[in-house]
Amino acid sequence: MKRALIVVDVQNDFCPGGALAVPRGDETVPIFNRLMPSYDFVVVTQDWHPPDHISFAASHPGRKPFETILINGRPQTLWPVHCVRDTSGAGLHPALRRDAIGRYEKKGIEPETESYSAFSGSLAAQLRSEGFRALDIGGLATDYCVRATVLDACAAGFTTRVLVYACRGIEAAPGDIARALEEMRAGGAVLVHA
Numbered sequence: 001m002k003r004a005l006i007v008v009d010v011q012n013d014f015c016p017g018g019a020l021a022v023p024r025g026d027e028t029v030p031i032f033n034r035l036m037p038s039y040d041f042v043v044v045t046q047d048w049h050p051p052d053h054i055s056f057a058a059s060h061p062g063r064k065p066f067e068t069i070l071i072n073g074r075p076q077t078l079w080p081v082h083c084v085r086d087t088s089g090a091g092l093h094p095a096l097r098r099d100a101i102g103r104y105e106k107k108g109i110e111p112e113t114e115s116y117s118a119f120s121g122s123l124a125a126q127l128r129s130e131g132f133r134a135l136d137i138g139g140l141a142t143d144y145c146v147r148a149t150v151l152d153a154c155a156a157g158f159t160t161r162v163l164v165y166a167c168r169g170i171e172a173a174p175g176d177i178a179r180a181l182e183e184m185r186a187g188g189a190v191l192v193h194a
C-alpha cells in the first residue's frame, strides 16, 4: 500500500528559541530525517500567518497570549505572534532535510480564520487522486495542528497512524497532550509509540 508521511509544522517558531516554542520540538528533526526516505511521498506543512492573524493576542487589544476568547461563538486560544509568512520564524528548522519533500502545504493563511489542519485546502483530494489511502502523521504540536490534521485525515477516510514518538506538544493545560492522543485514537487513528 502506498503510504505518505505528513510532517506537521517543524518550523523555527515552534522550536526552542522560537516565538511559540514547543518543548523539545527540535527533537523531531532527526527522527523525520531518518523516516522521510522510506515513504512514497512526503508532505511538509507550514503555519503561515498574515501579520494581523486572528489567533494572535496582539490582534485583540487587552488580551494576552494563551487566553481563550470566543470568536463567533467558538473558543479561540490566543497565541504570541508566530509563523508570520515569509519571516525566519515561519521557516522550516534548518536541519530538516529538504531532498525528500514532495509538497509544501501552507495553512493559516487567511487573516480571519484559525486553521490548525493540513487539510484546509486541496491536500486530501491530491493525495487521494495519486492513490494514497494510508497516512503517517507527526510533528508539532500534538495538541493543536497534529491533532486537527489527524482528525481530518480520519474523517476524510485515510487509514491514519500517529507517530507519537515524532510528535511534541504545547501542553498549555496539564493533560492536553494525553487528551489529544485519546481523541485521535477515538477518531480512528492508530497511535504508534516506537
Ligand code: VGL
Pocket (backbone or CB within 6 Å): 009, 047, 079, 116, 140, 141, 142, 143, 144, 145, 146
Ligand atoms: C499551532 C498553535 C498555533 C501548531 C499553530 O502548529 O500546532 N499551534 N498555531
Ligand code: ZN
Pocket (backbone or CB within 6 Å): 047, 049, 055, 079, 082, 083, 108
Ligand atoms: Zn498558528
